[in-house]
Amino acid sequence: MRKKIIAIIMALALLAALVVGCGGQETGPGVAEEEVVKFGSVLSMSGLLGPMGIKMTDAVKLAVEEINAAGGINGKQVQLFIEDDATDPAQCLNAVKKLVEVNGVQFMVTGMSSGAANSVGPYLSERQVLALSPSATSPTLTGESWRDFFFRTTPSDEYQGVVMAQLALDKGLERLAVFTMDNVYGVSLGEVARDALVEGGAEVVGFIKYDPAKLDYRSELTQIKSLNPDGVVHVGYNDDGVVVYQQALELGLDSAQWIGCDGVYGTGLFKTEASATFLANAMIGTRPGAPEGVSEYDTFVAAFQAKYGSDPEVFCDTVYDAVKLFAAAANHAGSEDPAAVRDALREIGQNYQGASGTITFDEGGDRIGGLYEIWNVIKEDGEFKFNRVDMITLE
Numbered sequence: 001m002r003k004k005i006i007a008i009i010m011a012l013a014l015l016a017a018l019v020v021g022c023g024g025q026e027t028g029p030g031v032a033e034e035e036v037v038k039f040g041s042v043l044s045m046s047g048l049l050g051p052m053g054i055k056m057t058d059a060v061k062l063a064v065e066e067i068n069a070a071g072g073i074n075g076k077q078v079q080l081f082i083e084d085d086a087t088d089p090a091q092c093l094n095a096v097k098k099l100v101e102v103n104g105v106q107f108m109v110t111g112m113s114s115g116a117a118n119s120v121g122p123y124l125s126e127r128q129v130l131a132l133s134p135s136a137t138s139p140t141l142t143g144e145s146w147r148d149f150f151f152r153t154t155p156s157d158e159y160q161g162v163v164m165a166q167l168a169l170d171k172g173l174e175r176l177a178v179f180t181m182d183n184v185y186g187v188s189l190g191e192v193a194r195d196a197l198v199e200g201g202a203e204v205v206g207f208i209k210y211d212p213a214k215l216d217y218r219s220e221l222t223q224i225k226s227l228n229p230d231g232v233v234h235v236g237y238n239d240d241g242v243v244v245y246q247q248a249l250e251l252g253l254d255s256a257q258w259i260g261c262d263g264v265y266g267t268g269l270f271k272t273e274a275s276a277t278f279l280a281n282a283m284i285g286t287r288p289g290a291p292e293g294v295s296e297y298d299t300f301v302a303a304f305q306a307k308y309g310s311d312p313e314v315f316c317d318t319v320y321d322a323v324k325l326f327a328a329a330a331n332h333a334g335s336e337d338p339a340a341v342r343d344a345l346r347e348i349g350q351n352y353q354g355a356s357g358t359i360t361f362d363e364g365g366d367r368i369g370g371l372y373e374i375w376n377v378i379k380e381d382g383e384f385k386f387n388r389v390d391m392i393t394l395e
Contacts, residue, residue, distance in 0.1 A: 036079040037072070037336055039064065039326070040099040040108035043319070044116075047087025048212055048237040051268030052315065053112055056134065057082060058308050059316040060109060063323035066303070073330045081105055085112065087237075089119035096120045100129055106338050107131075107330075109322045111150070114138030114184040121146040130338040130345070132326065134319035137262070137288075138188040142366055149342060151349070151365040153318040153325070153356065154288050157185075159370035159394045161192025163286045164233055164259050167374065169200045171257055171284075173231035176202055177224045179244075180235040181263075182209035189235045189261060197233070205229050212240040221251055231257045238268035245269070245278035254278050260285030265314045265375065265386065276384040279377040287314050289373035289391055291357040300355035321354035328352075369395045 041060045044053035064080045072078055081103050085092035092110065099105040100123075110124075111117030111133035118141070124131050125146035133150065137157040141147070168176055176197055180190035187209065194204050205227045210220045221244070224232060232253070236244060241264040248254065260279075265287045270276040291297050300320055304312045312320075325345060330336055333344035349361035360368045374390040 035076055037074070037076050037107070037330065038079050038081065038103060038105045039323070040081045040083070040096075040103070040105040040110070042083045042085050042092055042095045042099065042108060042110035042116075042120075043112045044087040045084040047085075048239045049087040049112060051238045052135075052266055052313065053084075053087075055310075055313050056112070056315050056319045059304065059312060059320040060323055062304060062307055063320045063327075065307075067324070067327045073327050074334060074336065076336075078327070085110075085116055087113065089113070089115040092116035093119045093123060096123065096129075100127055105129070106336070107326050107341070109134060109319055111136045114141060114188070117141055117150070118144075118184060121150050125149050128338050130326070130342050132322040134322045135262075135315040136185075138184045139192060140184060140188050143364060147365050149338065151322075151345060151361060152367055153322045153354075153359060154315065155367050155370035155394075157189040157192055160261060160286055160288070160372060161189050162196045163370075163372045163374075163392055163394070164189075164193045164261060165196030165200060165202075167284060167286065168197060168231050168233065168257070168259050169202060171231070173257060174202055175205050175227075175229045176231040176233055177206040177208060177227055177229040178204060178233045178235075179208050179210070179220065179224060180233075181212040181237065181240065183212065185263070186212075186235045190233065193233050193235075193259075210240075212237055215240060215243050216247075217244050218247055218251075221248055221253060225251055225253060229256055231259060233259045235261050235263060237263045238266050241269055242271050242275045245275040245283075246272055249274050249278040249281075254282040256282065257284070258282045262287035262314050267313065267386075269377075270384050276377065276379075280379055280384060284374065284376045284389065286372050286374060288318065288356070289371040290317055290355075291371060292391065294353075294355075294357060296353055297355045297357070317354070317356040321352075321356050321359060324354065325349065325352065325359070369393070 064078050068077050083095035114136045117136035133152050139156045139158045178190045178194050180186040329345040330341045333340040352359040372392045378387045
């Protein structure tokens with residue numbers, strides 16, 4: 001009996017060595033720890049950003065699979081560890097600490113939200129763990145002291161807020177309310193849009209913040225209705241957006257022109273007929289755009305469709321590029337030392353051609369310039385879908 005128990009324990013230990021992370025991938029039997037490069041993904045696969053984060057995590061898996069098929073990093077296979085931060089900055093920090101202190105991960109994509117980036121940034125810098133965010137857009141992240149080991153493949157909302165305001169001005173809107181989540185992403189993007197509107201000669205009649213977790217916004221929406229704006233700039237996520245648009249439709253607020261953003265882009269907004277109808281009636285929006293006629297993007301989309309049977313959505317291309325950039329930088333450095341890979345990332349991150357277009361980092365690790373898609377929602381053959389209206393490039 002004792003021998004049998006020992007055998008069972010040994011078998012379980014072997015199984016544990018092969019399985020990585022929460023939903024992670026395997027490197028296969030017989031692969032020693034020193035023969036792999038450990039890579040982590042901490043994104044939001046549940047919570048308010050869950051619908052977006054699940055697809056982004058799929059893009060991470062695809063990139064790692066392609067890197068390994070091409071020979072890996074410096075001849076070593078990439079071992080992927082996946083964690084869910086549940087759209088909670090505190091949970092993101094806990095997950096990052098687990099990957100670093102338990103699993104020995106020194107490279108990762110994380111900080112899906114700006115709040116999560118703020119939460120994990122100082123820890124990553126202290127531990128010299130190299131991270132890249134595909135979707136933390138807040139301008140407040142620029143210039144932070146911990147950015148020495150933290151890069152962004154998505155542009156700052158210093159760009160997107162201006163595009164949102166210009167959309168409103170081009171439509172001749174004169175009296176606008178800004179309606180935004182009360183978090184780092186929402187407030188900072190809302191402030192950029194507000195300032196650009198005022199500079200452009202529009203009147204901002206209200207700057208209204210809300211708790212995205214409350215999921216009942218009738219009081220805030222009633223306040224907006226009382227202000228009688230001809231336009232509403234809205235910064236939200238998918239889950240709260242569904243409720244906002246249902247309730248806004250009930251209150252007749254689809255008579256105003258709404259200007260949305262990347263956070264309210266995605267099929268998760270079509271969860272209810274009311275939300276989808278409101279979007280089709282009243283919304284035009286912006287998001288970091290997928291480039292047209294770029295072979296790297298077309299190749300990525302085809303690979304994603306072939307693997308998952310669906311189209312990639314917002315930030316899938318920037319997270320795919322983040323993983324590929326890590327691999328390219330490590331191969332360029334000929335090293336898996338985070339500081340060496342960071343320096344190589346700065347070197348190759350100058351006119352890097354990725355799925356999301358041309359990526360160039362400034363000295364602080366921010367992506368320079370922005371390519372933005374203008375979108376609306378249409379109903380075609382009985383189905384709602386997002387529709388590209390225009391593309392705008394900012395430098």
